[in-house]
Amino acid sequence: MLAEDLLVLILITLALLLIGIGIGWSLRSSRIAGPKSSDGEVVPTSPAIGTEPQASPDGDVLSTLQSLHAALSHPEDLSTLVEGALKGISHLLPFDIVELNLFDRTTGHFIPHRLCSPRSSDFVTGMGDDVYRLGEGYTGWLVEHRESLLLPDVAERGDVRPKVRRGKFPFKSYLGTALTDRDEIVGTLELAHQEALTYDRHHQTLLEAASAAIALSTTTLNLHSQHQQCVDEFVGITDIQGAAAWVHEPETLVEQLAKTLATRVGVDVLCLLLYDEDSQSLIGQPPFFGVSTSVLTDDLILPSSPENPLSTIWQTQKYWISNAAVEEQLIDQMELRPFAEKAEIRTLLITPLGGDEHRIGAILAGNTDAESIFSEGDAEVLASLSRLCSPLIEASQKLTRDQGADETERVDPNAAGMILDSGAQPAEETPTGALQWAEALLRISAELSSSLDVDRMLERTLALTSELIGAAQACVLLLTQEGDSLQLRASFGERGPGSLQTDLEPREGLPGWVMSHNKSLLIDDLSQDARWKALDNDAQEQRSAIAVPIIVGDEAIGAMLFTHSEIGAFAPEQQRLVRSVAGQVGGAIKNAELYHVISDQAERLGSMLRSQQIEASQSRGILNSIADGVIVTDSNHEIIL
Known part of the structure; x- marks a missing residue:
């Protein structure tokens, strides 16, 4: 060859x-x-x-x-x-x-x-x-x-x-x-x-x-996992409080809570079990999510004896996970095998229903697909939300008992059930040559992934890519937040950062053309191309160029431009390589923005969660201490419930 x-x-x-x-x-x-x-x-x-x-x-x-x-x-x-x-x-x-x-x-x-x-x-x-x-x-x-x-x-x-x-x-x-x-x-x-x-x-x-x-x-x-966990907890709390605002009848409340919990954790089957002191058993509370009540009612009356491992889990542990329920021997000891077989459970998560100080039962959550395994994050979300469910269930039962069955409040099912949805084979080459190319490209990849400082990342990437393809000068221009102009964010070569116009129109010059057409350009002689707009204060005239758009999703957010003072300095293969680098740059910019968005959202969500938990604690105190009913008013002291 x-x-x-x-x-x-x-x-x-x-x-x-x-x-x-x-x-x-x-x-x-x-x-x-x-x-x-x-x-x-x-x-x-x-x-x-x-x-x-x-x-x-x-x-x-x-x-x-x-x-x-x-x-x-x-x-x-x-x-x-x-x-x-x-x-x-x-x-x-x-x-x-x-x-x-x-x-x-x-x-x-x-x-x-x-x-x-x-x-x-x-x-x-x-x-x-x-x-x-x-x-x-x-x-x-x-x-x-x-x-x-x-x-x-x-x-x-x-x-x-x-x-x-x-x-x-x-x-x-x-x-x-x-x-x-x-x-x-x-x-x-x-x-x-x-x-x-x-x-x-x-x-x-x-x-x-x-x-x-x-x-x-x-x-x-x-971070994504932590953020999703925060989102699930926040949305779950909102849904639980929404259900509690509309539903006071225990059976309907249980149905809405089971639906909310199952949706937030993403499970196929979910059942709430309440402890009955008279029989010293955990008893399933229909209706169940994802499975017929008639199938499981008799199978979810479980003795809560010291010999039953289920008692230890709901009374003392934070949660219990089995991602191989079919082979799990503890499920037999818990007397949950009939339930697991009839519901076709392959993975199982059990959490207490309630907090550390007061637990009123347990939650059984299962998946019918063996590949749908539970993580500790899933368990943390379910355990956290269960703490809000238990006082609402108790309060609902108390209110219903005191008011009588004939005074059960009407339910708006739509509001109660509202859930916020959140090529070619490599060419042969010498080992040394391949490793040198690999090292260079790994360095570029490392620069793109090792920092969330976009400007620093762009400067280093420009330098490494320019050295790789032999460019004399290079720059990166990105759209401003308003989207009405292109701003110089990084440069390489003899030209200083301030020498390039920073008020380019989004469709102006080579950068604007590649962005509007979503195509890269390789130009052998810039003097023959009307799209070229010369750079200010260049050390010498630039004669050839590679221009590529920076794409995030389906949107062009900027462009990379590499130039040389000689005609025909670049080859088509280098154009393809630069476009590949530009694709990585787009991904790195997106990741940096996503990181900051997630961090900010997580901080805000944490604050909101704390506020919600305080409100839930206050509501629990009110509901538990008033036996004859609850009157809720707005800021103008108008009765709203």
């Missing part, structure tokens, strides 16, 4: 690099010691294929980076992110074991997720469910020093030792780095090999670049 043809194929591949198309590789030489599910079980994974560990320091590196970026850009959940990160690193660097240790702030431990070669499987099996604590082994050193640790030969470094529970440490070469986001520890990313001198500074650079993206992706995923 001619060298020119080889370069074309390489650059086309690079142009497609880091565009999210999903994970499409198979693990050729390793097996996963999988991450644990929320109930502590090991997630099953595919068996090993092959017998020797092997990285891909050739053209496969490019497709690996593409897949790694896809896995980190839009992970469905933590398990997907971990699997994609481990597989990506295992194809990028040589390993016998690769370990992603994520920091659990609730326990202060680092939870390991591992990928290993067949010859290291016995060692990994012997590690069992062990976790890392601060100060322990290489992981502790990384966390303490917040820097990378490169040990070409582990025997030559006596001041830092690995943590080994039993047996000998079989690895002779080690490389690790701390995962941080804005100086906050996220975890560690570590590799080890059974042969000495496996890792060098180049491997360290690649690992550090990849770790920045993994750290930010993990933080963003956690």
Whole structure:
């Protein structure tokens, strides 16, 4: 193959690099010691294929980076992110074991997720469910020093030792780095090999670049989860209070509360059980959500004896999760097997009904799809909302008893049930060349993902991309908030930041054209193109250019412009590459904006939740202390209920 043809194929591949198309590789030489599910079980994974560990320091590196970026850009959940990160690193660097240790702030431990070669499987099996604590082994050193640790030969470094529970440490070469986001520890990313001198500074650079993206992706995923949890709690509280405002009859209130709770947590079946002191049993309160009342009524009269584990759960625990209900033996001991079988429950969540001081029963929430597993976030939301439900149920029962069955209030079912819905194969090339391209592109990806400072991110990305394609000057222009002009946000080259007009019309010049047409441009001779608008105070006349739009969603929010003083300085392959970078820039800008929006919303939601909880507490006190009824007035003392 001619060298020119080889370069074309390489650059086309690079142009497609880091565009999210999903994970499409198979693990050729390793097996996963999988991450644990929320109930502590090991997630099953595919068996090993092959017998020797092997990285891909050739053209496969490019497709690996593409897949790694896809896995980190839009992970469905933590398990997907971990699997994609481990597989990506295992194809990028040589390993016998690769370990992603994520920091659990609730326990202060680092939870390991591992990928290993067949010859290291016995060692990994012997590690069992062990976790890392601060100060322990290489992981502790990384966390303490917040820097990378490169040990070409582990025997030559006596001041830092690995943590080994039993047996000998079989690895002779080690490389690790701390995962941080804005100086906050996220975890560690570590590799080890059974042969000495496996890792060098180049491997360290690649690992550090990849770790920045993994750290930010993990933080963003956690933030999204926390934000959604806040939203679910807030909307749930609103819905519960809305139902309580319209419904006083216990059966209808139970129906609305069950519907609200099921909607907020996203479950197929939900039942409320109240404790009956006379029979010392938990009794299901129809109607149930997602299943016929006639099917389950007789199956939801459960003795609450000390021997029944269900008693311990609803009286003392915060929640209980089983994501394998069919095999769970405790369900038999709770006498819940008939319920689970008739409702076809595959995953089960149980929370108390009420707060720590006063619990009146339990909530059973289940899914009929084995893939719909419960997380601790789901349990936290349900447990939190249950605290609001219990006083309302008690107050409703009390009011109904005192007023008599004939005085049950009319129900507006519509208001009561209102829920706020919230290519081509990589070209062959030398290992060194492929790794150099990979390092450059990883650096760009790392710059885009390692900071939420948009201006700093744009400056660094412009510099790296310009060096990559040989541009003399470059700039990024973004629409103002009003959308009536393009503003210079970053520049590269001899021209200073103030030398470019910052009051360009959105459709003016090359930037305006690519934005309005959603197309990139490659111009060999700017003097022959009427769309070109010269830049002020250029050191010399610019003759060729690449211009690409920056797209977020379906909207063009700006443009990237790269120029050179020579005619025909750029090739079509570089144009495609720049467009790929622009796509990442759009995603990074969106992520930065989303991060701030979520942070602001979470803060506001927290304040609103506290206010709602105070109001709910006040309402509970009123409802519990007044037996003859409740009169509610507005700020003008007009009776509204």
